[in-house]
Amino acid sequence: xxxxxxxxxxxxxxxxxxxxxxxxxxxxxxxxxxxxxxxxxxxxxxxxxxxxxxxxxxxxxxxxxxxxxxxxxxxxxxxxxxxxxxxxxxxxxxxxxxxxxxxxxxxxxxxxxxxxxxxxxxxxxxxxxxxxxxxxxxxxxxxxxxxxxxxxxxxxxxxxxxxxxxxxxxxxxxxxxxxxxxxxxxxxxxxxxxxxxxxxxxxxxxxxxxxxxxxxxxxxxxxxxxxxxxxxxxxxxxxxxxxxxxxxxxxxxxxxxxxxxxxxxxxxxxxxxxxxxxxxxxxxxxxxxxxxxxxxxxxxxxxxxxxxxxxxxxxxxxxxxxxxxxxxxxxxxxxxxxxxxxxxxxxxxxxxxx
Amino acid sequence: xxxxxxxxxxxxxxxxxxxxxxxxxxxxxxxxxxxxxxxxxxxxxxxxxxxxxxxxxxxxxxxxxxxxxxxxxxxxxxxxxxxxxxxxxxxxxxxxxxxxxxxxxxxxxxxxxxxxxxxxxxxxxxxxxxxxxxxxxxxxxxxxxxxxxxxxxxxxxxxxxxxxxxxxxxxxxxxxxxxxxxxxxxxxxxxxxxxxxxxxxxxxxxxxxxxxxxxxxxxxxxxxxxxxxxxxxxxxxxxxxxxxxxxxxxxxxxxxxxxxxxxxxxxxxxxxxxxxxxxxxxxxxxxxxxxxxxxxxxxxxxxxxxxxxxxxxxxxxxxxxxxxxxxxxxxxxxxxxxxxxxxxxxxxxxxxxxxxxxxxxxxxxxxxxxxxxxxxxxxxxxxxxxxxxxxxxxxxxxxxxxxxxxxxxxxxxxxxxxxxxxxxx
Numbered sequence: 001x002x003x004x005x006x007x008x009x010x011x012x013x014x015x016x017x018x019x020x021x022x023x024x025x026x027x028x029x030x031x032x033x034x035x036x037x038x039x040x041x042x043x044x045x046x047x048x049x050x051x052x053x054x055x056x057x058x059x060x061x062x063x064x065x066x067x068x069x070x071x072x073x074x075x076x077x078x079x080x081x082x083x084x085x086x087x088x089x090x091x092x093x094x095x096x097x098x099x100x101x102x103x104x105x106x107x108x109x110x111x112x113x114x115x116x117x118x119x120x121x122x123x124x125x126x127x128x129x130x131x132x133x134x135x136x137x138x139x140x141x142x143x144x145x146x147x148x149x150x151x152x153x154x155x156x157x158x159x160x161x162x163x164x165x166x167x168x169x170x171x172x173x174x175x176x177x178x179x180x181x182x183x184x185x186x187x188x189x190x191x192x193x194x195x196x197x198x199x200x201x202x203x204x205x206x207x208x209x210x211x212x213x214x215x216x217x218x219x220x221x222x223x224x225x226x227x228x229x230x231x232x233x234x235x236x237x238x239x240x241x242x243x244x245x246x247x248x249x250x251x252x253x254x255x256x257x258x259x260x261x262x263x264x265x266x267x268x269x270x271x272x273x274x275x276x277x278x279x280x281x282x283x284x285x286x287x288x289x290x291x292x293x294x295x296x297x298x299x300x301x302x303x304x305x306x307x308x309x310x311x312x313x314x315x316x317x318x319x320x321x322x323x324x325x326x327x328x329x330x331x332x333x334x335x336x337x338x339x340x341x342x343x344x345x346x347x348x349x350x351x352x353x354x
Numbered sequence: 355x356x357x358x359x360x361x362x363x364x365x366x367x368x369x370x371x372x373x374x375x376x377x378x379x380x381x382x383x384x385x386x387x388x389x390x391x392x393x394x395x396x397x398x399x400x401x402x403x404x405x406x407x408x409x410x411x412x413x414x415x416x417x418x419x420x421x422x423x424x425x426x427x428x429x430x431x432x433x434x435x436x437x438x439x440x441x442x443x444x445x446x447x448x449x450x451x452x453x454x455x456x457x458x459x460x461x462x463x464x465x466x467x468x469x470x471x472x473x474x475x476x477x478x479x480x481x482x483x484x485x486x487x488x489x490x491x492x493x494x495x496x497x498x499x500x501x502x503x504x505x506x507x508x509x510x511x512x513x514x515x516x517x518x519x520x521x522x523x524x525x526x527x528x529x530x531x532x533x534x535x536x537x538x539x540x541x542x543x544x545x546x547x548x549x550x551x552x553x554x555x556x557x558x559x560x561x562x563x564x565x566x567x568x569x570x571x572x573x574x575x576x577x578x579x580x581x582x583x584x585x586x587x588x589x590x591x592x593x594x595x596x597x598x599x600x601x602x603x604x605x606x607x608x609x610x611x612x613x614x615x616x617x618x619x620x621x622x623x624x625x626x627x628x629x630x631x632x633x634x635x636x637x638x639x640x641x642x643x644x645x646x647x648x649x650x651x652x653x654x655x656x657x658x659x660x661x662x663x664x665x666x667x668x669x670x671x672x673x674x675x676x677x678x679x680x681x682x683x684x685x686x687x688x689x690x691x692x693x694x695x696x697x698x699x700x701x702x703x704x705x706x707x708x709x710x711x712x713x714x715x716x717x718x719x720x721x722x723x724x725x726x727x728x729x730x731x732x733x734x735x736x737x738x739x740x741x742x743x744x745x746x747x748x749x750x751x752x753x754x755x756x757x758x759x760x761x762x763x764x765x766x767x768x769x770x771x772x773x774x775x776x777x778x779x
Contacts, residue, residue, distance in 0.1 A: 081629060081630065081634070082677075083634055083637065083676075083677060083678045083746055084642065084676040084677050084678055086633075088629070088630065088631050088634060090628075090629045093572075093628060095572075095573060115742060115743070117498050117742075117743050117744055119754070130569060131620075131622065131754070132622065132624075133622060133625070133744060133751055133752075133754075135625075135745065136742065136745060148625070151624075165497055165498050165743070168737070178497070180497075180498075180500065282677070282740040282742065283740055284674050284675075284677070284739060284740050300674075300738075331674065331675065332674060332675060332676065332677045332739070332740050333677070334740070335677040335678070335740040335741070335742070335745070335746055
């Protein structure tokens with residue numbers, strides 16, 4: 001069966017709107033910010049099923065050496081900025097035309113790359129150029145990406161240049177060059193086509209309940225997923241739930257170039273969303289680690305990229321003995337903007353002992 | 355082309371005149387402004403040796419902060435002749451500059467100006483600059499930027515509270531006027547130079563608000579009337595500026611001069627004004643502790659002569675605990691005797707139809723600027739904390755550097771086409 005479109009949703013919302021507020025003709029024309037279903041009531045302080053699911057259009061996917069980039073877009077929607085432990089809700093403005101999303105991943109390992117610096121420059125049919133520096137974001141469908149609501153201008157064809165300065169995140173394996181890379185795309189801005197994008201209004205009995213919608217079948221979503229605990233690539237010390245997130249902590253004699261010494265062990269903490277297993281980047285983690293009956297480490301865990309573990313937080317611990325226990329603290333919540341369904345989770349993290 | 359002046363507010367009109375420049379802008383501007391601009395000195399030799407000694411002749415606000423002149427032009431000049439400049443060229447340049455000094459009082463109410471020279475200019479000579487001058491070629495100063503590198507031979511900076519004075523002085527040095535402010539003009543910079551580029555801008559209460567109908571500022575007119583700069587906050591506190599002594603070259607043939615870095619930065623303020631709330635803006639511009647305590651009222655006038663960043667804490671610590679670090683807080687790390695090592699004389703702009711900043715900074719050595727910029731990049735903070743390289747990293751998210759240039763601002767006595775040995779005519 002064909003999925004319902006956003007057009008169908010708007011038509012339904014429009015008739016309800018007119019019935020509910022007679023005399024408010026033109027409501028939808030001037031108040032485009034209302035073109036989203038309301039937020040679910042009683043959102044839990046946890047990952048929840050959002051009010052709706054959106055289709056999106058892909059402008060293209062490009063690869064340059066070790067870096068791959070996809071540009072997708074959909075209609076503008078609300079999201080939340082995160083600073084420290086606070087969220088700042090961003091509503092759709094009347095002039096916003098699209099929500100632009102850029103995904104960046106390691107073309108060789110498939111691992112999504114948080115911490116990139118991304119700039120989107122678009123040139124419209126009238127020749128006018130503007131640019132936007134999107135926020136690092138997390139969505140249940142897309143995983144980790146960079147996005148923002150954008151006012152484009154007139155309908156027509158847009159040339160888009162995405163400039164990516166790759167992250168300098170520590171890597172367990174070889175580190176590719178971090179020189180800036182540019183990816184060229186073009187997209188057609190057509191309001192009517194946007195309204196034909198799929199739009200699923202999630203029923204009241206499901207929206208707002210604990211859970212998540214499924215990730216889409218896309219490289220960014222796959223590349224955002226941390227390996228499940230039961231197939232974790234290194235020995236699992238333990239798993240825990242904290243702050244609405246899942247934590248898997250593993251240890252290895254060495255991991256790539258890290259912990260290569262005889263008296264060193266690599267400890268990796270993988271912090272991920274429940275349900276979809278998306279990595280939670282840009283948090284601050286620390287740990288104490290016990291081995292041989294004594295504490296052998298008390299310090300920060302450093303963000304790191306690994307071909308199999310993906311984005312995680314790790315430390316080289318000075319011991320050759322088996323790790324017996326660890327306590328992991330999330331000192332600063334993941335500083336990543338959130339799409340609906342993630343904005344109430346991942347803020348208060350009790351220490352996790354494993 | 356000038357827009358039809360009818361129906362345009364006086365201040366908006368004056369600003370756009372400087373942005374447009376030229377004789378017709380000046381003519382219309384003089385009619386509108388009708389300013390009584392004080393005249394200059396009979397004997398320019400009595401003027402200070404430091405071209406950049408402006409603080410003594412600037413207006414001050416109630417807290418004692420020096421207020422920059424409101425209107426600015428930056429004229430990029432290329433020498434017409436190849437090789438080392440001739441004595442004739444030097445004489446014309448000096449005569450043109452002295453004409454300005456006789457025509458206008460040396461103050462924000464009259465005219466303030468400097469002329470400076472690029473590393474490319476000094477390559478015309480066989481001799482190298484002395485070791486007492488640190489003037490490298492401009493280069494990108496962060497991994498995230500890809501600026502055009504400005505290399506005109508010389509840069510003339512004109513500044514005044516009167517738009518008409520900036521425009522008239524510019525016309526005079528271009529050889530397009532016989533008089534300036536009623537005083538005869540002799541010599542012209544255009545006897546030796548051609549104009550390679552022209553940039554302009556403004557700073558001070560009301561002007562950013564009047565000029566917010568430009569790309570980079572959202573349509574909601576978010577820039578408040580009391581804001582001296584587009585981002586809404588005061589930045590030229592006395593205590594967050596280097597002293598003129600600190601930026602002055604102390605020895606060698608250019609003693610009494612300074613180095614000057616001028617960058618142009620595009621501002622993208624949609625997120626700043628439409629997505630960030632005020633608390634976030636304060637946290638990013640000053641520091642999270644200021645946001646917590648509500649230390650900043652309005653544009654920050656209440657802070658007096660200092661942004662009061664002493665209690666903001668160590669940026670790495672704040673970044674680790676809060677995930678966000680303030681712009682001022684980061685720069686607090688580059689201080690000597692409690693003061694920064696650069697003297698900012700920056701101003702906003704609508705050049706290119708886009709909100710921007712001409713970030714003009716004076717310092718003894720370009721290296722002083724570079725380490726200040728390094729502190730702003732804060733790669734140690736982004737490397738060790740959840741703070742991103744741009745995101746939540748002061749105001750880096752909203753800035754995009756488009757141009758950079760380095761210049762030597764010689765002392766007044768060797769300002770006319772100096773040799774690397776500092777010789778004048």
